Amino acid sequence: MQVDQDRLEELSTRVSEHLAGAMGVLLAHLGDELGLYGALSRIGPSTSRELADSAGADERYVREWLAANAAGGYVEYDGESGRFHMTPEQTLVFASDGSPGCMAGLFQSVTSAFMDHEKNKEVFRSGGGIPWGDRSPCCFCGTERFFRPLYEESLLADWIPALDGVAEKLSNGGRVADVGCGRGRSTVIMAGAFPNAQFFGFDYHAPSIEGAREIAANAGVEDNTVFEIADAKGFAKRDYDLVTVFDALHDMGDPVGIAHYIRSTMHPEGTLMLVEPLAGDRLEDNLHAAGQLLYGFSTIGCTAVSKSQEIGLALGAQAGPARLTQVLREAGFSDVRLAATSTMNIVLEARP
Numbered sequence: 001m002q003v004d005q006d007r008l009e010e011l012s013t014r015v016s017e018h019l020a021g022a023m024g025v026l027l028a029h030l031g032d033e034l035g036l037y038g039a040l041s042r043i044g045p046s047t048s049r050e051l052a053d054s055a056g057a058d059e060r061y062v063r064e065w066l067a068a069n070a071a072g073g074y075v076e077y078d079g080e081s082g083r084f085h086m087t088p089e090q091t092l093v094f095a096s097d098g099s100p101g102c103m104a105g106l107f108q109s110v111t112s113a114f115m116d117h118e119k120n121k122e123v124f125r126s127g128g129g130i131p132w133g134d135r136s137p138c139c140f141c142g143t144e145r146f147f148r149p150l151y152e153e154s155l156l157a158d159w160i161p162a163l164d165g166v167a168e169k170l171s172n173g174g175r176v177a178d179v180g181c182g183r184g185r186s187t188v189i190m191a192g193a194f195p196n197a198q199f200f201g202f203d204y205h206a207p208s209i210e211g212a213r214e215i216a217a218n219a220g221v222e223d224n225t226v227f228e229i230a231d232a233k234g235f236a237k238r239d240y241d242l243v244t245v246f247d248a249l250h251d252m253g254d255p256v257g258i259a260h261y262i263r264s265t266m267h268p269e270g271t272l273m274l275v276e277p278l279a280g281d282r283l284e285d286n287l288h289a290a291g292q293l294l295y296g297f298s299t300i301g302c303t304a305v306s307k308s309q310e311i312g313l314a315l316g317a318q319a320g321p322a323r324l325t326q327v328l329r330e331a332g333f334s335d336v337r338l339a340a341t342s343t344m345n346i347v348l349e350a351r352p
């Protein structure tokens with residue numbers, strides 16, 4: 001075996017950075033849940049004792065956590081004063097939940113993937129699946145927190161305006177189904193912007209639907225939102241003017257059958273908006289850091305959820321626009337086009 005020393009060094013360096021990052025993500029999730037970043041950004045330059053007291057945590061653990069965070073560049077350390085602080089950029093990434101730059105939802109989602117290790121090992125061997133509801137619970141909140149800023153940034157500003165005539169229709173009324181809505185963040189954003197339209201969120205995972213109802217109530221949109229526990233192949237037909245599926249079709253076992261069912265629930269002049277993770281059509285288009293992350297989620301989460309359902313097609317989270325278009329055409333949609341792209345998503349528009 002001939003080993004190229006330069007390549008070996010380059011690979012070892014990259015993997016070492018990933019290993020440090022894996023610990024960084026774990027500690028970042030801990031810091032997020034314990035409110036350590038929030039406290040540090042609030043009280044400013046602090047010793048470990050001051051931060052521990054402010055966050056109600058043990059000083060010795062906090063001191064070690066701060067050292068790891070400073071080593072990773074997640075917080076700043078001043079050797080002269082012995083104090084730690086966060087720059088505005090660090091505050092944005094670690095302590096500004098809900099804002100587009102905040103990555104706390106990703107820390108939660110990645111950490112939850114590690115928690116399902118034994119189940120993942122079992123299905124790799126058996127070829128079986130893991131239903132969404134059997135994932136570790138922080139997967140559900142992590143998913144909502146991860147997607148929320150992306151939807152808040154693009155859904156009203158770019159995605160709906162990119163659909164032919166939909167914004168006008170919803171301004172005047174209309175019915176919308178959000179299929180596989182999870183904790184309903186997308187539904188709530190749309191319902192707030194289009195108070196004359198009626199929004200129905202469907203998901204087969206009961207705790208997510210309960211969460212969606214709570215989020216809708218807190219956002220003051222309970223009058224024009226209804227959340228129902230339902231499978232994507234069996235939700236109530238109401239001649240929808242718009243059906244949306246956000247980051248969920250690839251999780252489903254039978255995307256063609258479900259898209260076919262969705263088509264049957266729509267008004268003949270209606271629109272399907274399919275939002276899926278950003279990906280190129282070929283594997284080689286997706287071989288970069290974002291691809292590593294999304295194929296990772298897909299391996300641990302999406303593939304397993306799909307394989308737990310009827311058909312178990314396992315499209316994967318990096319299916320790409322051509323494959324997704326094929327799915328919609330096979331389901332009977334006549335007019336499918338790529339309507340928009342954003343940093344993390346592609347948006348397909350289809351007509352029945």
Ligand SMILES: C[S@@+](CC[C@H](N)C(=O)[O-])C[C@H]1O[C@@H](n2cnc3c(N)ncnc32)[C@H](O)[C@@H]1O
Nearest residue numbers: 132180181182203204205231232246247248252
């Ligand atoms: C990755 S999450 C996305 C949730 C939500 N759309 C969002 O963007 O936050 C996928 C969702 O699809 C739901 N799901 C998967 N298979 C389903 C099915 N057959 N019927 C209904 N919901 C399903 C899961 O329960 C989960 O809430």
